[in-house]
Amino acid sequence: MTTDKTSSCKLIQDLRSVPSPVFYIFAAVAVFCSFFVLGFTLRSIFTALFILALVACASADINKGIVPDLMLIFIAALAIVNFFVTEGFSTQGLLDHLIGAVCMSVPMLIIALLVKGAFGGGDIKLMAAAGLYLAWRYTVAGAIVGMFISGFYGMYLLLIKKAGARAKMKLAPFLAYGLATAALFGDRIIALLSLYQ
Numbered sequence: 001m002t003t004d005k006t007s008s009c010k011l012i013q014d015l016r017s018v019p020s021p022v023f024y025i026f027a028a029v030a031v032f033c034s035f036f037v038l039g040f041t042l043r044s045i046f047t048a049l050f051i052l053a054l055v056a057c058a059s060a061d062i063n064k065g066i067v068p069d070l071m072l073i074f075i076a077a078l079a080i081v082n083f084f085v086t087e088g089f090s091t092q093g094l095l096d097h098l099i100g101a102v103c104m105s106v107p108m109l110i111i112a113l114l115v116k117g118a119f120g121g122g123d124i125k126l127m128a129a130a131g132l133y134l135a136w137r138y139t140v141a142g143a144i145v146g147m148f149i150s151g152f153y154g155m156y157l158l159l160i161k162k163a164g165a166r167a168k169m170k171l172a173p174f175l176a177y178g179l180a181t182a183a184l185f186g187d188r189i190i191a192l193l194s195l196y197q
Contacts, residue, residue: 023059030055030180037184046082047183050075050133054176057126061172067122072129079133093135100131100139123171130179138186139179145189146171146178 030051038044053075057067079097087093105128112119131139154169182189 023055026055026059027052033184043086046078046086049078050082050130050183051180053078054130054180057122058173058176061122061170065170067120067126067172069125072125075126075129076132079129082133096135096137097132100134100136101128102131103136104131104139104143119171123175126172126175130175134179134182134186137190138182141186141189141193142179142182143175144178144193145181146175149177150174 031048034044034048034051038047053071056071060066060068060071083089083093083097105124108119108124108127112121112124127139127143130142134142150169150171153174157169
């Protein structure tokens with residue numbers, strides 16, 4: 001019983017790392033972008049909630065270096081509701097979303113086990129929850145965008161000598177950006193990537 005209370009308290013405490021000026025600014029941008037790109041539809045409401053949760057995860061990682069489990073649970077629950085409400089149940093659709101949950105998170109987990117500190121547990125869980133929401137094609141597209149931008153940022157830090165080659169970088173903000181971009185422009189990203197195959 002004590003363990004359950006301790007776990008609940010930790011989950012709630014983790015949420016305290018979310019509020020910040022960065023969160024409020026990007027949260028407003030996220031909502032605006034969702035409705036501007038997708039129009040005012042049921043899908044855009046779910047997308048806005050998904051991106052808000054991503055912004056919360058990124059903000060918490062920037063502030064405290066954690067990705068709150070409650071936000072990940074929220075994303076996973078949102079994925080289930082979104083699947084049944086806006087997509088309608090289909091075996092293929094269900095399979096796409098289940099593959100989305102593991103297609104990036106499992107390789108990241110394996111790399112993290114082989115290379116110490118390669119990925120944090122929060123980053124891996126974020127990709128699993130977001131992958132469940134987006135399905136595998138958008139998840140891969142979002143991961144590519146996020147990793148690409150994080151790579152450029154890492155090189156920039158090396159060039160201006162703000163970080164060493166072994167310095168740890170907070171990845172959740174970049175993943176969140178990539179996943180949010182995929183949620184809004186997934187088809188265009190996939191089409192663009194297919195040009196280079």
